[in-house]
Amino acid sequence: MEPDPEKSLRVALVSLGCSKNLIDSERMLAMLAEGGCVVGAPMDEADVIVINTCGFVEAARAESMDVLAEALEYKRRGSAKRVVVAGCVVNRDGTSLYEQAEGIDAIVGVNNRSEILAAVTGNARFTRCDDISENFKSQISNFKSDTDGLKSQISNFKFKFKIHSDAGRFRLTPRHTAYLRISEGCSQKCTFCTIPSIRGPFRSKSPDLILDEARELIADGAIELNIIAQDTTGYGRDLPGGWNLARLLRQLDSLDGARWIRLMYAYPRRFDDELIDTIAECERLIPYVDIPLQHISDGVLKRMGRQTTRSEIETLLDKMRSRIARIAIRTTFIVGFPGESDGEFAELLDFVEKFRFDAMGAFEYSPEGGTPAAMLDGAVSDEVKARRAERLMLAQQKIVFDANAAKAAAGERVQVLIDATDGEGRCVGRTFAQAPEIDGVCYLAEPGPIGSIVSAKIVGFDNYDLIAGMIDN
Numbered sequence: 001m002e003p004d005p006e007k008s009l010r011v012a013l014v015s016l017g018c019s020k021n022l023i024d025s026e027r028m029l030a031m032l033a034e035g036g037c038v039v040g041a042p043m044d045e046a047d048v049i050v051i052n053t054c055g056f057v058e059a060a061r062a063e064s065m066d067v068l069a070e071a072l073e074y075k076r077r078g079s080a081k082r083v084v085v086a087g088c089v090v091n092r093d094g095t096s097l098y099e100q101a102e103g104i105d106a107i108v109g110v111n112n113r114s115e116i117l118a119a120v121t122g123n124a125r126f127t128r129c130d131d132i133s134e135n136f137k138s139q140i141s142n143f144k145s146d147t148d149g150l151k152s153q154i155s156n157f158k159f160k161f162k163i164h165s166d167a168g169r170f171r172l173t174p175r176h177t178a179y180l181r182i183s184e185g186c187s188q189k190c191t192f193c194t195i196p197s198i199r200g201p202f203r204s205k206s207p208d209l210i211l212d213e214a215r216e217l218i219a220d221g222a223i224e225l226n227i228i229a230q231d232t233t234g235y236g237r238d239l240p241g242g243w244n245l246a247r248l249l250r251q252l253d254s255l256d257g258a259r260w261i262r263l264m265y266a267y268p269r270r271f272d273d274e275l276i277d278t279i280a281e282c283e284r285l286i287p288y289v290d291i292p293l294q295h296i297s298d299g300v301l302k303r304m305g306r307q308t309t310r311s312e313i314e315t316l317l318d319k320m321r322s323r324i325a326r327i328a329i330r331t332t333f334i335v336g337f338p339g340e341s342d343g344e345f346a347e348l349l350d351f352v353e354k355f356r357f358d359a360m361g362a363f364e365y366s367p368e369g370g371t372p373a374a375m376l377d378g379a380v381s382d383e384v385k386a387r388r389a390e391r392l393m394l395a396q397q398k399i400v401f402d403a404n405a406a407k408a409a410a411g412e413r414v415q416v417l418i419d420a421t422d423g424e425g426r427c428v429g430r431t432f433a434q435a436p437e438i439d440g441v442c443y444l445a446e447p448g449p450i451g452s453i454v455s456a457k458i459v460g461f462d463n464y465d466l467i468a469g470m471i472d473n
């Protein structure tokens with residue numbers, strides 16, 4: 001039965017942060033709709049405002065708090081009756097959020113997101129957050145000296161970290177493209193990262209659950225599945241039966257209906273030959289890999305706890321390029337990590353200029369409370385961090401602009417997935433080398449059906465974006 005818009009609670013949900021948070025938002029919206037709420041209201045017309053926050057780094061947390069302040073203003077003015085905070089900031093700050101921002105009615109942590117309906121429909125203050133984040137933080141801060149302690153901490157609290165099904169979502173992406181999450185949490189030991197303390201240890205979803213969710217998304221119109229997790233290459237190592245990412249991807253590749261399967265968030269250390277062969281051989285698994293490397297200098301990699309070296313990274317990237325035809329590789333780097341010397345940054349810049357990634361992002365290091373890196377000596381000034389990030393991005397900009405110019409000059413033939421039309425007969429889409437939201441786009445001069453894949457020829461470029469004309473369609 002459809003909810004009665006006259007009587008049902010109207011809910012506005014603001015989804016902040018990454019694609020993992022977006023899936024949480026989609027799932028929470030579905031639960032709210034199933035519970036009789038009218039979802040999708042704008043903030044100024046909502047009875048209840050839910051902010052699904054991002055707390056990965058301080059800047060994201062600040063943005064979340066700004067949106068929260070806006071929501072609380074609607075409540076003060078009387079249009080909204082209730083304000084609910086969900087997501088990563090809840091796991092970082094816990095019940096102290098009630099003191100930080102007056103007027104919050106409910107908080108729901110990432111691992112309690114299935115209780116969103118009670119938080120939205122309740123009358124009294126409602127708290128469901130994982131009270132272990134403080135334990136995790138202190139344990140992680142002792143990381144170097146107490147690795148076993150962290151392990152037992154994780155296993156003691158295992159019961160709190162269930163695997164959530166992401167089936168039955170109120171999707172926020174265009175119908176033809178969807179994110180498919182294959183695991184939750186992370187057990188890597190990157191010293192700068194808050195994710196393990198926020199989202200808990202790594203847990204793979206069962207292959208059956210993932211395949212069912214993929215089928216559901218395909219039946220709902222998705223032809224592009226973007227495989228995500230905190231650490232996709234770790235998939236399966238905690239499951240019985242010899243599962244790994246390569247085996248899962250081959251299963252997904254056999255599903256009728258999916259046209260592009262795209263691998264995101266690959267951690268370099270476990271990227272093995274079997275995975276390279278799988279990407280090279282599978283038809284629907286497109287030759288695109290998002291592999292956050294974070295740095296290339298051995299000294300910085302070690303201080304970051306990345307458990308890999310320059311030589312291992314170079315061997316892996318060379319193998320990918322030599323064995324996977326037309327592969328597009330995207331990565332991200334952090335500049336200004338504690339102790340990053342001029343020489344270490346120069347090494348990174350030189351590597352980026354020589355390797356010529358298809359896409360790259362540079363982030364300034366942000367010290368996060370409770371992480372081992374925040375206690376390291378050798379802080380790099382904000383000014384130097386900003387200068388290094390700019391230099392790295394300028395180097396990458398030249399690489400991408402040159403590559404785009406060469407594609408246009410050669411009239412390269414590409415397949416373009418049409419995401420939208422601009423109302424004037426033009427389309428905007430993406431080639432296989434352009435992931436949604438984070439990479440450039442491809443403009444087409446002609447109209448075409450949204451969600452279809454068309455053949456096109458690149459005729460120009462506009463900075464990071466391509467311009468193409470349709471052919472043979």
Ligand code: SF4
Nearest residue numbers: 186188190193195230
């Ligand atoms: S792999 Fe490292 S950076 Fe990525 S979520 Fe895990 S701990 Fe954080």
